[in-house]
Amino acid sequence: MMQREGSAPFRNTVILIVGLFLFWELAYLVVGEVALRSPLETVRFLGKLMQTDIFWLHLADSLKAFSVALAIAIALGLLIGFGLGLHRLSGDAMEPMLVALYSIPKITLYPIILLTFGLGISAKIAFGAIHGIIPVALFTLSAVRTIKPILIKTGRVLKLSPTVMVRAILFPAAVPEIFTGIRVGFSLTLIGTVLGEMFAAQHGLGYLLMNAISLYNVDLIMAMTFLLVVFAATVNALLLAIDRRLHHG
Amino acid sequence: MNKVRLYQFAVIAGFILLLEALCLAGVIDKITMTPPHIIVRDFVRMILAGRYFGEIGKSLANVLLAFASAYVVGVVTGTILHGYKTARDILDPLFATYYAIPVFAFYPLFIVIFGLGDGPQVLIGFLLAVVAVIVTTLNGLDRVPLVLKKSARVNGLSPLQTALRITLPYCAPSLLTAAKLALAYAFIGVIGSEFIMARSGMGYEISYAYTNFDNATMYPLILLILLLSIAANSLLSHWEAVLLARRGQK
Amino acid sequence: MSAAQVTLRGVTKIFPAAAGGEPVRALGPIDIEIRRGEFFAVVGPSGCGKSTLLELIAGLTAPTQGEIEFEGRPIKENVPDGVGVVFQEDACFTWLNVRENVEFGLRQKNIGPEEKARRATAVIDMMGLRDFARSYPAQLSGGMRQRVCIARTIVAEPRLILLDEPFGALDQQTRLLMGDEMLRLWRETGATIFLITHALDEAAMLADRIVVMSARPGKAIDLVETGWPRDRDSRIVERESFGAITSRLWKTLREESMKTMGRASSGA
Numbered sequence: 001m002m003q004r005e006g007s008a009p010f011r012n013t014v015i016l017i018v019g020l021f022l023f024w025e026l027a028y029l030v031v032g033e034v035a036l037r038s039p040l041e042t043v044r045f046l047g048k049l050m051q052t053d054i055f056w057l058h059l060a061d062s063l064k065a066f067s068v069a070l071a072i073a074i075a076l077g078l079l080i081g082f083g084l085g086l087h088r089l090s091g092d093a094m095e096p097m098l099v100a101l102y103s104i105p106k107i108t109l110y111p112i113i114l115l116t117f118g119l120g121i122s123a124k125i126a127f128g129a130i131h132g133i134i135p136v137a138l139f140t141l142s143a144v145r146t147i148k149p150i151l152i153k154t155g156r157v158l159k160l161s162p163t164v165m166v167r168a169i170l171f172p173a174a175v176p177e178i179f180t181g182i183r184v185g186f187s188l189t190l191i192g193t194v195l196g197e198m199f200a201a202q203h204g205l206g207y208l209l210m211n212a213i214s215l216y217n218v219d220l221i222m223a224m225t226f227l228l229v230v231f232a233a234t235v236n237a238l239l240l241a242i243d244r245r246l247h248h249g
Numbered sequence: 250m251n252k253v254r255l256y257q258f259a260v261i262a263g264f265i266l267l268l269e270a271l272c273l274a275g276v277i278d279k280i281t282m283t284p285p286h287i288i289v290r291d292f293v294r295m296i297l298a299g300r301y302f303g304e305i306g307k308s309l310a311n312v313l314l315a316f317a318s319a320y321v322v323g324v325v326t327g328t329i330l331h332g333y334k335t336a337r338d339i340l341d342p343l344f345a346t347y348y349a350i351p352v353f354a355f356y357p358l359f360i361v362i363f364g365l366g367d368g369p370q371v372l373i374g375f376l377l378a379v380v381a382v383i384v385t386t387l388n389g390l391d392r393v394p395l396v397l398k399k400s401a402r403v404n405g406l407s408p409l410q411t412a413l414r415i416t417l418p419y420c421a422p423s424l425l426t427a428a429k430l431a432l433a434y435a436f437i438g439v440i441g442s443e444f445i446m447a448r449s450g451m452g453y454e455i456s457y458a459y460t461n462f463d464n465a466t467m468y469p470l471i472l473l474i475l476l477l478s479i480a481a482n483s484l485l486s487h488w489e490a491v492l493l494a495r496r497g498q499k
Numbered sequence: 500m501s502a503a504q505v506t507l508r509g510v511t512k513i514f515p516a517a518a519g520g521e522p523v524r525a526l527g528p529i530d531i532e533i534r535r536g537e538f539f540a541v542v543g544p545s546g547c548g549k550s551t552l553l554e555l556i557a558g559l560t561a562p563t564q565g566e567i568e569f570e571g572r573p574i575k576e577n578v579p580d581g582v583g584v585v586f587q588e589d590a591c592f593t594w595l596n597v598r599e600n601v602e603f604g605l606r607q608k609n610i611g612p613e614e615k616a617r618r619a620t621a622v623i624d625m626m627g628l629r630d631f632a633r634s635y636p637a638q639l640s641g642g643m644r645q646r647v648c649i650a651r652t653i654v655a656e657p658r659l660i661l662l663d664e665p666f667g668a669l670d671q672q673t674r675l676l677m678g679d680e681m682l683r684l685w686r687e688t689g690a691t692i693f694l695i696t697h698a699l700d701e702a703a704m705l706a707d708r709i710v711v712m713s714a715r716p717g718k719a720i721d722l723v724e725t726g727w728p729r730d731r732d733s734r735i736v737e738r739e740s741f742g743a744i745t746s747r748l749w750k751t752l753r754e755e756s757m758k759t760m761g762r763a764s765s766g767a
Contacts (some may be wrong), residue, residue, distance in 0.1 A: 019339070033364040085427045093256035103482040105437040105453075107444050108474045111459040111467060150588040156559060157584045159607055168606070172594040187349035190332040193363045194351045198445050206354075213357045213446070222356050236349035237342070 080142020139181025323382025389423025
């Protein structure tokens, strides 16, 4: 994503956010109480919700599943990415296959995961992990493969041992792109975990969201959607900022 | 063909054989998964009997609808935005964070607003796809070298002629990339929504088969979705690679 | 005459065949002697094996035939102590600032952090990078980045410095200025300099002795002694003998270059 040096990026973001809220308010005025709530009502409801115990229970469940899924996605993704990146033939062969896997609707695999892991938190973790593992692997693979050969030559001229070469040259050279992979993996793992909870779970924020539908609780639907969107957007914006700094350092 | 193809073939074949072995040995039990050769048999039966064609057709129709609308709206929006730097700068953070947001979270909201028909699914598919198209179009237009546009002016081409005869052909690979992404996202959006909560379509049928322990139906359908998405993606990727290679040789 | 620091005797380099091709004789047989403390240049048409020659001396690759010795000890595929290399491509570590890049050159040395910092500062000053010590390579121009690479190489006080067309990516004016810098460096460090360049005027201006290589497989076909005083700079171009030297270089080189033009050539 090309970042253009806007005259006042902060001001622009503020305008964007204000614009989105205005759009929301407008939609509410048009559609009405039957299906929407205004921004203000939603925030108020969310505030009340956050004072209940049951909300925090579900949140904790989601967070637990998400963090484990993320840890797995990052660990396995890095492993696969490094392995494929360092071995030329494997990388050449597996990369297109990983890209193909990336494009399939992973929710299709969810019944298989449920059958394998049962209905508990492991299924959610597995589902979240399979969303995040591929981007981490692909970006790591690319990062390792596109390390400038001149840097490796430099390491050899400086008589660095293989371990030092990896630690002092290969790894730092690859970090910016690896981090991009982790950033994308983070977002996708989050989406995967929430999606898993929406499809078949008894706990978690995704479950709360789907439950709200059966109860036709519009307040709850809006509050949960809002919370999920804001959380995902904020964390991603933070990670993006770090990503950009890493690429200019 | 060569070492790479051999490797890929070996990986896929090895994986399938491994599954087959684990299933037959009972390590993977019948309830979790049927052996691959039985899945293929059920798949062929399903296709020949023409079962679920209605459902499949319906899902695909929705996917195409989401795809087409996202593509047209995306390309037009991207083209317009390209000319208005301020608007683009304002929307830039939205595009940058868009794919981090669980768009599926809006599905319940759409059901509430639009009811339980096909609308919410197509809308989710559309929303997932449209931003990818906009961003790809913008990036493609960015890459048109200024020197080409200057040449057009020098040769007296009107803005419309420039757009049609220079900019558009130059951006063809990007437009193809945009189509590839739009199709993939539309697919994910529509089918995914069918899984979560729908009354018809492929996703629904898989979900139903799952609840009824009907592996003979579920696995063939899953296989069908996998094959369709991989086939569509591979075709478009191949076309994209051909276009890019041609440029590289110029 | 100073003692020989590097000797190549009957050195040949043959690269194994790529898929569906023939083995490539990139270089040789070639005999060269580089004297301690001199400024030695190599010129030749593209593809003649100049870079391969440099890699052989640096110990980055082994000769197929023949022997190479550095300070009396044979080099096979090991980088000898006391040799530094500056490449044509930008080899700056983008994640380190200038000072950290330079200090990296001392990594394998067994000296304490204060001593490292002192030496790095000295070299940074020598290369005119003092105001940029905290900048990152991405913020610097091509010429400055190349200076950083040179600084990183000389901070280890190598006795032999190999330069593979280090100024190739720079514009003409910067190249000439860098040439003056190299001469100054050469005098201040007392190291032997081995320079590969395709620019005849650069070789003629900087070097004590110049070897002209033939088209691939590269062999030494001429050896020119410039006889310049040690205390020289780019104004040496005003001397009459400068013109004579460049003419001689071109006369030999022109034929070889035309041979190369006729063939499909791959990089040097």
